[in-house]
Every structure is written in C-alpha cells, then in structure tokens.
Amino acid sequence: MAVTISIPTALRQYAANNASISLEADTVGNLLHGLIELHPDLGQHLFDEQGKLRSFVNVYVGDEDIRYLDGPDTPLKDGEVVSIIPAIAGGRG
Amino acid sequence: MVMLNNAEISRYSRHLILPEFGMDGQRKLKQSSVLLIGTGGLGSPLALYLAAAGVGHIGLVDFDVVDESNLQRQIIHGTSTVGVAKTESAKRRLHDLNPHIEITTYETQITAANALDLMRPYDVIVDGTDNFPTRYLTNDAAVMLGKPNVYGSIFRFEGQVTVFHPAAGGPCYRCLYPAPPPPGLVPSCAEGGVLGVLPGIIGTMQATEVIKLITGIGETLIGRLVLYDALTMRFRELKLRRNPDCPVCGDNPTITELIDYEAFCGIMPVQPKAQEEAMNVQYEITPKEVAGLLEQPNRPFILDVRNPYEAEIATLPVTDKLIPVDELHGRISELDPNVEMIVYCRSGGRSARAVDMLRAAGFTKIKNMVGGTLRWADDVDPTMAKY
Numbered sequence: 109m110a111v112t113i114s115i116p117t118a119l120r121q122y123a124a125n126n127a128s129i130s131l132e133a134d135t136v137g138n139l140l141h142g143l144i145e146l147h148p149d150l151g152q153h154l155f156d157e158q159g160k161l162r163s164f165v166n167v168y169v170g171d172e173d174i175r176y177l178d179g180p181d182t183p184l185k186d187g188e189v190v191s192i193i194p195a196i197a198g199g200r201g
Numbered sequence: 202m203v204m205l206n207n208a209e210i211s212r213y214s215r216h217l218i219l220p221e222f223g224m225d226g227q228r229k230l231k232q233s234s235v236l237l238i239g240t241g242g243l244g245s246p247l248a249l250y251l252a253a254a255g256v257g258h259i260g261l262v263d264f265d266v267v268d269e270s271n272l273q274r275q276i277i278h279g280t281s282t283v284g285v286a287k288t289e290s291a292k293r294r295l296h297d298l299n300p301h302i303e304i305t306t307y308e309t310q311i312t313a314a315n316a317l318d319l320m321r322p323y324d325v326i327v328d329g330t331d332n333f334p335t336r337y338l339t340n341d342a343a344v345m346l347g348k349p350n351v352y353g354s355i356f357r358f359e360g361q362v363t364v365f366h367p368a369a370g371g372p373c374y375r376c377l378y379p380a381p382p383p384p385g386l387v388p389s390c391a392e393g394g395v396l397g398v399l400p401g402i403i404g405t406m407q408a409t410e411v412i413k414l415i416t417g418i419g420e421t422l423i424g425r426l427v428l429y430d431a432l433t434m435r436f437r438e439l440k441l442r443r444n445p446d447c448p449v450c451g452d453n454p455t456i457t458e459l460i461d462y463e464a465f466c467g468i469m470p471v472q473p474k475a476q477e478e479a480m481n482v483q484y485e486i487t488p489k490e491v492a493g494l495l496e497q498p499n500r501p502f503i504l505d506v507r508n509p510y511e512a513e514i515a516t517l518p519v520t521d522k523l524i525p526v527d528e529l530h531g532r533i534s535e536l537d538p539n540v541e542m543i544v545y546c547r548s549g550g551r552s553a554r555a556v557d558m559l560r561a562a563g564f565t566k567i568k569n570m571v572g573g574t575l576r577w578a579d580d581v582d583p584t585m586a587k588y
Contacts, residue, residue: 117357118393121527127433149531163380171439193428193439195378196356198395199243199331199403 137180242400243329340374360403367450371423
C-alpha cells in the first residue's frame with residue numbers, strides 16, 4: 109500500500125528537508141515507524157519515552173484525526189495522504 | 202438598536218449594498234466589541250480590517266514597543282512609531298483609519314490574574330499571541346467565559362486558522378492539542394523566521410471569521426482547521442472535534458479556574474534558585490569578555506550554533522566551527538571536550554541550550570556568550586548588523 113506522508117515545516121530539518129515522503133504501509137502506526145526508520149531524528153519529536161504519539165503532534169488520514177479513527181491501527185488505503193500537524197505558536201512577535 | 206449617521210453610511214456603503222450584509226450587518230458590527238490579544242504580526246491586519254469594517258469597540262492588549270525588525274510584517278506600525286508602545290502606535294493608526302470607533306488599549310501582559318477581567322467586556326476574543334503559555338491561557342479564559350476565540354498561528358511559511366467556541370458546540374484549543382511542546386523543541390518566529398506576508402494572510406482570515414461571527418452570515422470555521430502553506434500556495438482543511446474528555450471544555454471539566462501557564466508549559470520561573478544561578482554564571486561570559494579573550498594568544502575555540510544563512514548576516518570576527526543547535530546532538534563527536542570553548546548564537550537562547558547539552562555530555566570548559574550577536578553589536582562592535 110503506497111501512501112504519502114506530509115512533513116510540516118517545523119520537522120523537515122529532521123527528515124532531510126523532505127516536504128513529503130512516499131512509503132509502503134498498511135496502518136498509520138506502521139507508516140510512522142517506517143518513517144522514523146528512514147529518519148531516526150524524527151523519533152523524539154513524534155513519540156514520547158513510552159512510545160506514545162506526543163500530545164502536541166496530531167496525525168490525520170485525509171481530513172480526519174486518527175484519535176477519532178483507530179489511532180495507530182487506522183488502516184491505510186493505496187494513495188492515501190497522511191499529515192503530521194504539530195502545534196505552532198507564532199503570531200505576535 | 203444602534204443607528205448609523207450619514208458619515209458612517211457613506212463610509213460603509215460597500216457593505217450596506219451587499220445583500221447578505223446590509224444595514225443590519227453593519228449595525229451589528231457597530232454594536233460589537235472585539236479584544237485582540239497581541240498587536241503584532243497577526244494583530245496588525247486584524248486591527249486594521251476590523252477598524253475599517255466598523256467594529257464599534259476594539260480592545261488591544263500588548264506590552265511590547267515597536268522595533269524596526271517588526272516592520273517587515275507588522276503593518277499597523279510605522280517608522281515614525283519605532284520605540285512607541287505597540288498599543289499606542291496601533292491606536293494612532295486606527296483613529297486615523299476610522300474615527301467613528303472606540304479603541305481601548307491595555308499596555309500589559311495578559312496573565313492568569315487579569316485575563317478574565319480583560320476579556321469579560323468583549324463579545325469576541327482573538328488570539329494573535331506568539332507563545333504557548335499565552336495561547337493556553339487565552340483558550341481557557343475564553344472557554345470559561347463562553348466566548349468565541351478566533352485562533353491563528355504562524356511558523357515560517359505555514360499558518361493555521363480556526364474558531365474555538367465550545368459554547369456553540371465546537372472544540373477548544375486543548376481538544377486539538379491537549380498539552381504544549383516542551384520549551385525549546387519548537388523554535389519561535391524570532392529564532393525560526395517568518396515570511397512577512399504570512400501573518401497578513403492568516404490575520405486577514407481571522408478578521409473574516411470575526412466579522413462572520415458578529416453578523417451571523419456565512420459558515421464559520423468552528424470545527425474546521427484551515428492550514429495554509431505559502432510556499433506551495435495550498436490551503437487544506439481538517440476536521441476538529443470537541444473532546445468529551447477535554448479538561449477545560451469537556452463534559453466533566455477538571456480545570457475550572459486559570460492555572461500557572463508558564464509551569465504548565467514547562468517554563469522555569471524567571472528567578473532561579475540562587476545556587477542554580479551561581480552554577481549558571483560559571484558557564485556564562487559577556488561579549489566584552491569574549492572580545493578580550495580573542496586578543497590573547499591562547500584564545501578559546503569559538504562555536505556558532507546558528508544556521509549557516511544567519512552567519513552570512515553577521516558573525517564574530519573569529520568562528521572556528523558552525524553546528525546548528527538542532528544538529529549538535531548528533532555531531533558532538535566533532536568537538537574536543539578538552540579545549541576552552543565559547544558558544545554563541547543571535548540572542549543567547551540557543552547557545553544556552555547548546556551549553557546545557559554539551560555539559561550533559563561531559564564538556565566542562567565551555568561558556569555561553571550571553572546576549573549573542575545582538576549584545577556583541579551593542580557592547581563591542583556597533584558596525585555589526587542586528588537581525
């Protein structure tokens with residue numbers, strides 16, 4: 109199952125400056141693990157010490173948050189787009 | 202119902218002839234009040250468009266003064282108001298733009314102690330701040346008061362916009378992000394940079410949502426997060442849901458009064474313990490002291506932890522190595538722990554993190570140049586560019 113994962117600006121420096129990466133994966137969890145195998149520096153930015161997705165990082169399949177799907181077990185279809193959306197805070201300065 | 206006088210009718214005529222808007226919409230705007238938290242990148246277009254549109258009462262909260270480096274994006278301010286309080290600078294411009302509206306300025310930092318009182322008199326709250334503690338504070342206070350919070354946030358070339366309004370059935374900021382990143386993990390605009398027109402786009406989208414909330418026309422962004430990427434010029438939309446377990450807006454809220462948001466975001470108190478301070482001083486050095494050391498035969502090793510493109514703008518007369526702070530962890534082996542070393546960046550923040558990291562890795566002969574190249578320009582070399 110080839111899917112595309114989009115990397116936000118804030119994390120691109122840990123993913124060889126790629127804006128998106130295509131990988132083979134059947135679930136969101138497998139996709140994210142495949143991603144950090146390719147780019148290990150992303151790991152600490154996506155997962156906490158217990159291996160849980162960090163609370164300031166959201167993952168969407170299409171336009172839906174995986175928290176409201178099946179979390180890491182959410183199945184992926186061929187050609188699906190998965191997005192990592194971290195919290196950003198800029199605006200006043 | 203408030204009435205419009207003839208001067209207002211001719212001023213707002215392009216609104217009045219919009220069938221969806223009309224006299225009714227314009228009167229609603231005149232009767233409304235909006236509190237803008239932050240009068241910077243997002244606050245500039247927000248305040249200008251809301252004042253021009255005829256929002257009857259605009260409140261401005263900011264504690265900063267206008268700096269030359271603001272003018273690349275903060276279009277409400279100008280060269281003539283550099284050094285003036287941002288609230289005052291904005292008020293002058295808004296009065297000139299529209300004398301028919303009321304402006305109230307609060308030259309203060311929004312805190313857990315004043316947030317509810319600041320927000321209470323206003324119909325709509327707009328979040329144009331630049332840090333996580335203030336964003337969580339603004340969210341929680343708006344939820345507690347049952348007011349809509351028009352949210353916008355930017356980073357480099359990307360922006361996010363939505364409307365948080367649990368009182369109308371929508372989610373809040375904590376439903377989207379239950380907890381903030383630890384300090385230092387996500388760079389600020391001052392560290393990461395921002396495309397000047399980006400807050401113009403995001404702030405103008407926020408202003409659009411404010412006007413729709415007040416007049417009741419159209420479909421607001423409640424429950425939808427719009428993402429904008431200036432580099433690819435793409436807009437995307439994601440679904441947001443209210444989390445029934447949310448500690449602030451959920452079915453059984455556990456946070457019912459404002460908390461210590463600095464602590465919540467993992468930020469240490471400004472006054473560290475005396476002992477810790479003494480420890481830190483040992484690992485600090487001023488630009489003047491560094492300048493003195495550079496003239497000696499056994500000068501220390503100088504490490505720049507900024508990005509290469511920053512070194513092109515301004516750099517110390519001697520730099521032995523450049524390793525961006527985010528790459529330092531993986532490149533520590535390139536450094537010799539046995540030589541005296543001074544670490545610098547633009548303002549001293551990243552270099553302090555680098556020194557902490559290197560100390561943890563066993564480096565002892567290492568010092569952070571406090572104040573970075575900015576202070577070097579002030580104290581040592583006035584010809585150095587400040588950015």
